[in-house]
Amino acid sequence: MKGERRFKAEWQDGQGVTKLVTAVVLLSLTVCLWLGGWATMGEPSPKSRSAFFHASLLQRLRQNIARYRWAQQTAQRIVQDAQPWLQMSDDELWSLMFGPTIPRSWHVWSNGYCPACKKPVPMYNWRVDALRYRWKVQCPHCGKLFPTNDFAAFYRSGFNEHGIFDPKRADRSLLFNSEHPDPNDPLHKFGVDDGEGYVEGENRWRFIGASLIYGQWKQLVLGGIKNLAAAYLVTGDKVYARKAAILLDRVADLYPQFDFRTQAVVYERHLGSNGYVSIWHDACEETRLLSLAYDAIFEAIRDDNELVEFLHRKAVGHRLPNPKATFADIQRNIEDGILRDPLRNEHKIHSNFPRTPFTKAVLLAVLSPDDKEPVLKLLSETLQQATAVDGVTGEKGLAGYAAFATRAIAEMVALFDRWVGGMGDFLRWALERFSLRETFRFHLDTWALQQYYPNIGDAGAFARKVNQYAGVAFRKLPADADAIFTPSMFTLFWRLYELTGDADFVLLMFIANGERFEGLPHDLFAENPEAIQNKVAQIVAEQGAKFQLKSVNKPKWCLAMLRSGEGENERVVWLDYDAGGGHGHFDGMNLGMFAFGLDLLPDFGYPPVQFGGWDSPRARWYVMTAAHNTVVVDGKNQQTGSGMVTLWHDSKWVKVVRASAPQLVGGQQYERTIALVDINERNFYVVDIFRVVGGALHDKLTHSHFATVTVNAPTKPVLTPTKYADTPMRQFAQIALSQLPRPSSPVPRPLQVDWQIEDRYGYLPKGKEVRLRLFDLTENAEAFLCEGWVALGINTTEEAWIPRLMIRRRGNAPLASTFIAVLVPFEGNQSPIVSVRRLTLQTPDGTPYGDANVALEIPHADGTKDLLVAMDTENPLKRLPEFNREQIAIQPDWGQRITEPFCVIRKDAKGRIIQRVPTR
Known part of the structure; x- marks a missing residue:
C-alpha cells in the first residue's frame, strides 16, 4: 500500500519552493496557536471511559498472563519493547515530536543508489x-550512515520559543x-x-526527509506511544500510561499542522498526495492507532496529577495556547488534535476503502463510547459497500489492495465485537446482514495450490x-507482541466458524499456525x-487437514x-x-495457469514504480493490455468494463x-x-479459443515463466x-x-x-524440469517471437527479459479472428500430448461451418484421443450456417453428431468411446 498513484505532479521541487513552504508553515502554525486559541476548540469531551479496553477485557488479559506461559512471554516482550521510552526522561519524550x-x-530516492x-x-x-x-539512514550494502553531518546538533540549534525547529534560526x-x-x-x-537533501549534480538524496518519517515519526514517536500503551495494558503500571500520554x-x-500535500514529496516530486505526517x-x-492508544490508557491518566503538572509546565514554558492546567485541558487537546481534526479534515486520512470509514468509526467510538447510533450507522453503510462485490469491495490487486480491504473489514468487525457501546455480539449482527462469509472465503477460493494468487491488478511480483x-494477517504470540491493538485474526476465524459452521475457517487457523494447535x-x-x-x-481430526476446493x-x-x-x-x-x-490493469481476458508448483502463465504483477514512479514508462507498461496474455485490438489498450460468463461447466x-x-x-465479439x-x-x-470481431489488427500475446523458447519452424x-x-x-x-514440417500429410503440423x-527462484526440487508446450492452430495468421521486460519485484532493480509469442491477424474492419491454441505443461522431456489436428464441422446436408466453429483432435501419447468441439454461439456477423439455428453439427472424421455448444469425447487406444462430456 506504499506510494501514490492517483495524482500527477503539480509543481516541481526546489530549495526555494521548500523554504517558502517552511515559512508558510511557521506562519500558519503561529496564527493557529495564537489567534485560534484553545478555548475555541470545542466543548469538553463527553468521554469518561474506554471504548475498547474496558475493565472486563483487561481482567481477562491479566488472568491469561497469570495463567499461561505464552501470555507471560508475550507480556515480557511488550514490557521489554517499552523500556527505551520508559528510560527516557519526560522532557526527552516530549521533545521527540517535531x-x-x-x-x-x-x-x-525512489530509484536511486548509495x-x-x-x-x-x-x-x-x-x-x-x-x-x-537518530536522524540517520543506512545503506543496506556498505553500511554507511547518512547524512554524514550531526543533524541533531543542527536541529537543536534552530528551536523557536514553541519548541519547533525553524531552519532560519539554525x-x-x-x-x-x-x-x-x-x-x-x-x-x-x-x-x-x-x-x-544532499545534492550531487542533478541527484538529490533526501536522507533527513525520509528519516523524519520512517525513523523519528514511525519508530520513535508512534513506536513509543504504541509500546508504552501496550506495556500499561499488560502490567497495569500507570507510569507507562503517563509517558504514553x-x-x-x-x-x-x-x-493538525501537518499536511503531506504541501509539505512532502513522493517519487521526488509533489504529487498532491494528502496525509498528515505520513x-x-x-x-x-x-x-487509528493513536486513537486506540489513547483509549487504552484513558482510564489510567484521567486522575494523574503528575501528568498535569508536567504538561502545564511545558505549556507555559513554550507559550502554548492550551495551558494544560487540568486533565480536562489535556483531554481536550488530545481529542481535538488527534481525533476531531481528522474528522474535520477527512481528506488527510482518505485511504483505500474501507479503511477511512473504519478509522472514522473508531474515532467516533473513542470520543463517545456510549453513543451507539452514529457509529452503527457508519459501520452498516461501510459493510454494505465493502461486501457488495462477491463479498469484497471490487478493488483489484488480488493479493494486494483487494486483500488490504478484507483485512480492514476483519479488523473492523473484530474490534467492534468488543466495543463497550455495541450490542454485545457485533460479529453475529454483521454476519446476519452482510456477506461476511463470502468476504473471508474470497481469498481462500482464489488461492491456488496454497502457493499463488493470480496477480490481477496492482499485486504481487512476476511468478512469485x-x-x-x-485475506487477513494472522499474527502469532509472542513473536508479534506489538499487535496488541489489532484483534487476533485467529479468534475472529474461530468465531466465524462458530457462527457459520464453515470448517474451512478452522483449517485456515490451523495452517496459519504452522499446522499446530x-x-x-x-x-x-x-x-x-x-x-x-x-x-x-x-x-481437524474429523474434517482432515486439506482444503477441498472446487472450481469457482x-x-x-x-x-x-x-x-x-x-x-x-493440483492445477488451476x-x-x-x-x-x-x-x-486494475487493462487486462481483460487475461489467462493464467498454476501447475507443477509454478506460475506458468504469470501476470507481471505490481507496476515497478521504483523506476521513476507511477507515470514512468516501465510502470505504465505493466498496466497495458500488451503486457498480458490476451488479445490486443488495433494496438490499443482496452477500455474499462466488465464481461460476463456465458458458459460454465465443472465435471470430473x-x-x-x-x-x-x-x-x-x-468490437462486436x-x-x-x-x-x-x-x-x-x-x-x-x-x-484456448479466443474469438474477436472488430478492428483491423488482432495480436494475441502469450508469455510464460523465465524460460528459453524453441519453435518448430525457422x-x-x-x-x-x-x-x-x-x-x-524487443x-x-x-x-x-510456411515452413512448418509436413511429415506424412499435405497438411502441415501446427505451430509448436x-x-x-x-x-x-528455486521453487522446483533439484533435478526437476518443467516445460510448457503450445500448439497454435490459428488460420491465416502471422507468428512472431519477441522478448518482454519484467522486474523481479518492487523493492529491487533486478530485471529480466522473458520470451513471448505473438500471433497476428490483420484485414479489413470488422476483422473476425478465431485464435486457437492448446497448452500442455509437463515434467521431463515427454509431452503427454503428441500433436493436435483441426477437423471440419458441417451441417447434416454437408454445408461447412465457418472458422469460428472449432473441432480439434487431440491424440495422447498412450494412444487415447480426444475430440473437442466448441461452436460459435454469438456469431455477431450472422454468418451461415449458424449453430444457434441449426442446433446440430456433424464431425465426419469421428462420425459424431454434436448438439451441444461445447463437448469433449474421448476414445481409448482401441478406438472405443469411453467418455463424453456435453455442456450447455
Whole structure:
C-alpha cells in the first residue's frame, strides 16, 4: 500500500519552493496557536471511559498472563519493547515530536543508489534504526550512515520559543561531514543534509526527509506511544500510561499542522498526495492507532496529577495556547488534535476503502463510547459497500489492495465485537446482514495450490509465490507482541466458524499456525484458549487437514478459476474477464495457469514504480493490455468494463469457462473459451479459443515463466512492429509458418512453441524440469517471437527479459479472428500430448461451418484421443450456417453428431468411446 498513484505532479521541487513552504508553515502554525486559541476548540469531551479496553477485557488479559506461559512471554516482550521510552526522561519524550517545518519525503530516492558504494538502493530499502542511529539512514550494502553531518546538533540549534525547529534560526556552521571536519577536505560536504537533501549534480538524496518519517515519526514517536500503551495494558503500571500520554499530548499540539500535500514529496516530486505526517494511506492507519492508544490508557491518566503538572509546565514554558492546567485541558487537546481534526479534515486520512470509514468509526467510538447510533450507522453503510462485490469491495490487486480491504473489514468487525457501546455480539449482527462469509472465503477460493494468487491488478511480483492466505494477517504470540491493538485474526476465524459452521475457517487457523494447535488463538484477551485448541484439534481430526476446493466463478469481481487434481498434482487455470477499475490493469481476458508448483502463465504483477514512479514508462507498461496474455485490438489498450460468463461447466475431468466482453475493445465479439481437460491424475491440457470481431489488427500475446523458447519452424529477425514501438518489447523474429514440417500429410503440423522453464527462484526440487508446450492452430495468421521486460519485484532493480509469442491477424474492419491454441505443461522431456489436428464441422446436408466453429483432435501419447468441439454461439456477423439455428453439427472424421455448444469425447487406444462430456 506504499506510494501514490492517483495524482500527477503539480509543481516541481526546489530549495526555494521548500523554504517558502517552511515559512508558510511557521506562519500558519503561529496564527493557529495564537489567534485560534484553545478555548475555541470545542466543548469538553463527553468521554469518561474506554471504548475498547474496558475493565472486563483487561481482567481477562491479566488472568491469561497469570495463567499461561505464552501470555507471560508475550507480556515480557511488550514490557521489554517499552523500556527505551520508559528510560527516557519526560522532557526527552516530549521533545521527540517535531513540527512540520522540515520537508518530508516518502523515499530517500525512489530509484536511486548509495552515494558511497554506488550500489542501487531503491524504494524502501534504506535501513532505519532510530533508537540506535537518530536522524540517520543506512545503506543496506556498505553500511554507511547518512547524512554524514550531526543533524541533531543542527536541529537543536534552530528551536523557536514553541519548541519547533525553524531552519532560519539554525546554525549552518554545523553542516559538515563529521568524519571530515577540515573545510579543505574534499569530503567535507559529502553526504551533508540540512533537511533539504544532499545534492550531487542533478541527484538529490533526501536522507533527513525520509528519516523524519520512517525513523523519528514511525519508530520513535508512534513506536513509543504504541509500546508504552501496550506495556500499561499488560502490567497495569500507570507510569507507562503517563509517558504514553506525554507523547500523545505533544503529537496533538502539532498534528493538525501537518499536511503531506504541501509539505512532502513522493517519487521526488509533489504529487498532491494528502496525509498528515505520513502519506494518506499510512496517515489513516496511524490516526487509528493513536486513537486506540489513547483509549487504552484513558482510564489510567484521567486522575494523574503528575501528568498535569508536567504538561502545564511545558505549556507555559513554550507559550502554548492550551495551558494544560487540568486533565480536562489535556483531554481536550488530545481529542481535538488527534481525533476531531481528522474528522474535520477527512481528506488527510482518505485511504483505500474501507479503511477511512473504519478509522472514522473508531474515532467516533473513542470520543463517545456510549453513543451507539452514529457509529452503527457508519459501520452498516461501510459493510454494505465493502461486501457488495462477491463479498469484497471490487478493488483489484488480488493479493494486494483487494486483500488490504478484507483485512480492514476483519479488523473492523473484530474490534467492534468488543466495543463497550455495541450490542454485545457485533460479529453475529454483521454476519446476519452482510456477506461476511463470502468476504473471508474470497481469498481462500482464489488461492491456488496454497502457493499463488493470480496477480490481477496492482499485486504481487512476476511468478512469485504467496504462501500465506492473503485475506487477513494472522499474527502469532509472542513473536508479534506489538499487535496488541489489532484483534487476533485467529479468534475472529474461530468465531466465524462458530457462527457459520464453515470448517474451512478452522483449517485456515490451523495452517496459519504452522499446522499446530499450540498457541491458538494467539490472543491475550481470549476467553478459555485451551478449549479453543481442543476444539480445533477435534475438527481437524474429523474434517482432515486439506482444503477441498472446487472450481469457482466470482461473477461480480469477474474472475473464473478452474481446478483439478489433488496435492502436488493440483492445477488451476484462471480467466480475468474485466479491465480497469481501482488498482486494475487493462487486462481483460487475461489467462493464467498454476501447475507443477509454478506460475506458468504469470501476470507481471505490481507496476515497478521504483523506476521513476507511477507515470514512468516501465510502470505504465505493466498496466497495458500488451503486457498480458490476451488479445490486443488495433494496438490499443482496452477500455474499462466488465464481461460476463456465458458458459460454465465443472465435471470430473473437464472444466470449461467461456466469457464475453466486446465492450472492452469496442468490437462486436471479444470472447474467450478455456477448457481444462484431465489426461490422468498427473497430466492435463488446456484448450484456448479466443474469438474477436472488430478492428483491423488482432495480436494475441502469450508469455510464460523465465524460460528459453524453441519453435518448430525457422525464424527471421524483424523490426519491432510500429504499434509496440513505445513498449519494452524487443528482439522480434518472424516465424516462417510456411515452413512448418509436413511429415506424412499435405497438411502441415501446427505451430509448436516450447518454453523450457528456468527456475530462477528455486521453487522446483533439484533435478526437476518443467516445460510448457503450445500448439497454435490459428488460420491465416502471422507468428512472431519477441522478448518482454519484467522486474523481479518492487523493492529491487533486478530485471529480466522473458520470451513471448505473438500471433497476428490483420484485414479489413470488422476483422473476425478465431485464435486457437492448446497448452500442455509437463515434467521431463515427454509431452503427454503428441500433436493436435483441426477437423471440419458441417451441417447434416454437408454445408461447412465457418472458422469460428472449432473441432480439434487431440491424440495422447498412450494412444487415447480426444475430440473437442466448441461452436460459435454469438456469431455477431450472422454468418451461415449458424449453430444457434441449426442446433446440430456433424464431425465426419469421428462420425459424431454434436448438439451441444461445447463437448469433449474421448476414445481409448482401441478406438472405443469411453467418455463424453456435453455442456450447455
